[in-house]
Amino acid sequence: MSEIAEQARVVAATNAAGAPPTAELHVDGLRVSVEGKPILDGVDLRVPVGQVHVLMGPNGSGKSTLAYSLMGHPKYQVTGGAASFDGQDLLALTPDRRAKLGLFLSFQNPIAIPGVTTVNFLRAALRAQGKELPAREFIARLGEEMTALRMDASFRSRYINDGFSGGEKKRAETLQLAMLEPRLAILDEPDSGLDVDALRIVADGVLRIMEKSEGRMGVLLITHYYRILENLTPDRVHIMHQGRIVDSGGPELAHLIEREGYDPYTTATSPPGTEVSRP
Amino acid sequence: MTVQAHELTKDYKFGFHDVDVSVFRTEKGISPEVVAAISDHKQEPAWMLKFRLKALEHFFKRPMPNWGADLSGINFDNIYYYIKPVDEMGRSWDDVPDSIRNTFDRLGIPAAEQKFLAGVSAQYDSEVVYHSIRDDLSKLGVLFSDCDTGLREHEELFKRYFGTVIPPNDNKFAALNSAVWSGGSFVYVPKGVRVDIPLQAYFRINSDNMGQFERTLIIADEGSYVHYIEGCTAPTYSNDSLHAAVVEIIAEKGAHVRYTTIQNWSDNVYNLVTKRAIAKEDATIEWIDGNLGSKVTMKYPSIYLMGERAHGEVLSAAFAGNGQHQDAGSKCIHVAPNTTSNVVSRSISKGTGRTSYRGHIRVLPKATNVKANVRCDALLLDEESRSDTYPYMDIENPDVTFGHEASVSKVGEDQIFYLQSRGIDEVQATALIVNGFFEPFVKELPMEYAVELNRLLALSMEGSIG
């Protein structure tokens, strides 16, 4: 099986580069309900640090629900299964403790916090995670990352996400990713709503952060588009449908979806007559 | 309930009190005799005694307000109306008795004075115990003293303005203040003088069952500028205290007065204050009014825009925690043409806390081309907390541009989650959101006060969530 061989090669390569034994995200049989309605129906997933895993699936299949659940949103109730990172039970931790453990979620729709400037927000987050930098160094780092993401300096003193355009929000999320240097980044559609140039900037940004982490960061990338994968070659691609991972494979699986859509899965797994919308 | 009350006292770091060192106090309760005793003790001119006794009649005659906050807990017979803490006012902190000086040290006043203030006045119960003003300012003719000294040393100027902005019969508590007033500040800024760094008055209640009735009169002569800041704290007692101040401001032609309040009374204080300013031609008045403390506050800083092109701003922030009711607001009365006013109010309620915004905009028939804008936003921290808005508008001239916006929102689970997902815990996340909500207010404060306010807010958040 060539894809397993490929995965083994990647792991071997990362280990050869001197990375510590890899921490992993483990998700086992995870079941989640929202307001009493079951959404995730037993999700199994492994994402080792140093790898990029892609999660695809039709609208409403539960991708964001998985992302929120892993980060600990109070609305998403875990009704079964387990999730851990680096051997630590995630489900027992508050969201801030999960972040301190190294998780990060780039939101599909990040919310505005009026009155809290981007710079103060980032400083508070770094301080909370024990990663505070001396003021000068912090400002310099922030400047560099903003330049790399082609963000105007005025965004520093703008209230976080307040009045940001869709694309600006995605860049701001990526900026936070760059500054916070998590060990496991869950990126929920960092590429949706971006123009061609912005898409390249964000994709390059994620790639750069990935490279800079030298194998210390894992990525679970939720996307509908093949394009972002041209920059970020995934180690594994997983397909979610109706709250389960229904297939996993190498990068070629994303090609397949790009060409053929989700029909093979939807017709195979839905009861007759259930129509699942296409992206 | 007990847990919540405990949390409140725990959070309030100014709740300590000193042993009583007072040198004179009137009997508990209010009567013409008590008023006469105060006036006599101060050796006032006869006209002031007459003024006081007349005001007392108004006080007795006026019913309690039947609107606003619940004032039924006030027992006028169980209050000391005048407590004199020391024989002589200090010109140096060394002149102030140790226990009182320690209190002001703990409140950080002498340190602030050295760093960033042009003058300081510290009132303890009924009298100002310490007073100072920078030499260069007094050489320019700037007067800054307690109000009693103002009356004694500048009687003519004092008499010309005193009680002209807020007459004794204005409301029950203004009447009470007019009858028993003591201390407060008297400020005069001569023509064209700009006092570029703030004057600060600090009001401290120390005694149990105390009524503090300071009286402030600020006169900014033509083309002058002054920024006056007041701060207030008190010990936490099981008995209620009453604070009923009157503040009168006159901004002459082209003058600019900014008045900043950070009120942080303990949660046993009824804070019922009348504040009003007159803005003449091209003058500007700014009320920056922060209400964090007290059991009940009723306060509606007002601006009478009497001269053409006068401008008024009211920027207020209120925080009501468990058991607190902040009934605050503003009044802008446009008397002259081409006058403008802008009101921004932000309030936060937590637990059983309640905030009310009561605003009145009035445009008189002669006031053409008026621009008035009101924006008030309330934030609720939980299911229990409450906020109400009562806007009143009397527009008697159609030539007006008027805007009014109001909103009430809850701290969103999604906002908290977003901040938490970055490693910030729930308490800090709430504090960040609250600080963000107050940002339009905080950014108008001198830096030192902004830092202090954010810290106070963070304290009020603690122990309240999760």
Ligand SMILES: Nc1ncnc2c1ncn2[C@@H]1O[C@H](COP(=O)(O)OP(=O)(O)OP(=O)(O)O)[C@@H](O)[C@H]1O
């Ligand atoms: N907070 C919520 N309240 C009610 N229903 C929800 C909530 N969150 C998710 N759901 C429901 O759960 C299902 C999965 O939603 P989810 O957002 O996880 O899908 P998704 O795979 O991320 O879709 P998309 O590709 O459109 O982003 C949907 O039917 C959605 O309506």
Ligand SMILES: [Mg+2]
């Ligand atoms: Mg989604």
